[in-house]
Amino acid sequence: MTASSMTASSAATPGIVITGASGRMGQMLIKTIVDHPRARLVGAVERSGHAWVGQDVGIAMGGPELGVTVTDDAVEAFSVAQAVIDFTSPEATLGFATLAAQARAVHVIGTTGMNDAQISQLEPASRHSVQMRAGNMSLGVNLLVQLTKKVAAALDEDFDIEVIEAHHHHKVDAPSGTALMLGEAAAEGRGVTLADVSDSGRDGITGARKRGDIGFSAIRGGDIVGEHDVLFAGQGERIVLRHMATDRAIFARGAIKAALWGQGKEPGQYDMLDVLGL
Ligand SMILES: NC(=O)C1=CN([C@@H]2O[C@H](COP(=O)(O)OP(=O)(O)OC[C@H]3O[C@@H](n4cnc5c(N)ncnc54)[C@H](OP(=O)(O)O)[C@@H]3O)[C@@H](O)[C@H]2O)C=CC1
Numbered sequence: 001m002t003a004s005s006m007t008a009s010s011a012a013t014p015g016i017v018i019t020g021a022s023g024r025m026g027q028m029l030i031k032t033i034v035d036h037p038r039a040r041l042v043g044a045v046e047r048s049g050h051a052w053v054g055q056d057v058g059i060a061m062g063g064p065e066l067g068v069t070v071t072d073d074a075v076e077a078f079s080v081a082q083a084v085i086d087f088t089s090p091e092a093t094l095g096f097a098t099l100a101a102q103a104r105a106v107h108v109i110g111t112t113g114m115n116d117a118q119i120s121q122l123e124p125a126s127r128h129s130v131q132m133r134a135g136n137m138s139l140g141v142n143l144l145v146q147l148t149k150k151v152a153a154a155l156d157e158d159f160d161i162e163v164i165e166a167h168h169h170h171k172v173d174a175p176s177g178t179a180l181m182l183g184e185a186a187a188e189g190r191g192v193t194l195a196d197v198s199d200s201g202r203d204g205i206t207g208a209r210k211r212g213d214i215g216f217s218a219i220r221g222g223d224i225v226g227e228h229d230v231l232f233a234g235q236g237e238r239i240v241l242r243h244m245a246t247d248r249a250i251f252a253r254g255a256i257k258a259a260l261w262g263q264g265k266e267p268g269q270y271d272m273l274d275v276l277g278l
Pocket residue numbers: 019020021022023024025026046047050087088089091092109110111112113134135136137138177251
């Protein structure tokens with residue numbers, strides 16, 4: 001849909017499709033959109049063969065009927081959408097990027113664990129539609145990103161920077177998308193490239209810590225929603241910047257904010273700092 005062909009209703013309350021509808025974030029997004037005054041749920045996508053396909057998504061979630069049937073036909077679902085919110089897997093997100101671009105729908109990407117090649121493959125789609133990607137959609141983490149940049153810029157390499165993250169035992173990628181955002185921010189503040197100084201997955205006789213490195217550690221356990229510390233460890237003092245998520249609704253609210261923010265914007269790649277104006 002072009003900006004000029006948008007109906008008054010779609011402009012006021014954009015229609016949103018959720019991919020990975022049965023997932024932890026998929027379900028949280030659906031619940032959050034249903035209660036949102038400025039967004040409408042117009043589609044729920046799951047992969048072919050999933051038990052939810054063909055069922056009303058509200059019923060599948062164990063609640064009241066929502067009038068939206070789960071489909072495995074993303075092309076059809078996206079054709080009536082002004083935005084697609086996508087928290088799935090890297091492979092799925094690459095496919096959805098192309099389809100969202102064809103539908104000229106804003107593509108909000110929460111999926112983490114994408115490698116550099118996969119991130120590059122997203123670019124062609126962003127020439128045709130707005131793409132908003134962030135490893136964390138919460139206001140708090142995006143504020144922490146800015147604080148991390150500032151603190152890293154103020155301190156020299158006498159302070160060792162470590163990013164420590166903890167997540168639930170289902171999480172499949174490490175370091176988390178958020179940890180990487182924080183690492184990038186620390187590197188930017190210090191005026192270095194993260195790839196040159198990143199140190200993750202320490203195990204065994206690793207040798208002493210290299211001055212200037214930015215380290216990553218990952219904890220996985222239970223139902224931890226997401227916790228991130230940025231530690232600046234000096235001689236005789238330590239500074240810790242911390243964010244603790246206790247409810248996935250913070251990510252869902254951020255994603256919906258991004259879907260609304262993207263309406264009528266020029267095609268291109270954006271992040272949550274753009275959305276929040278930070
Ligand atoms: N940016 C942010 O703020 C946040 C990002 N995330 C990220 O979002 C992603 C999803 O997290 P979460 O909801 O916990 O994960 P879940 O495993 O609970 O959900 C993932 C969903 O995506 C679907 N999916 C996965 N692969 C494919 C595929 N190839 N084709 C179609 N559907 C697919 C799954 O379907 P099936 O069950 O059939 O596999 C499932 O419905 C992760 O990358 C996570 O790190 C999470 C929270 C916040």
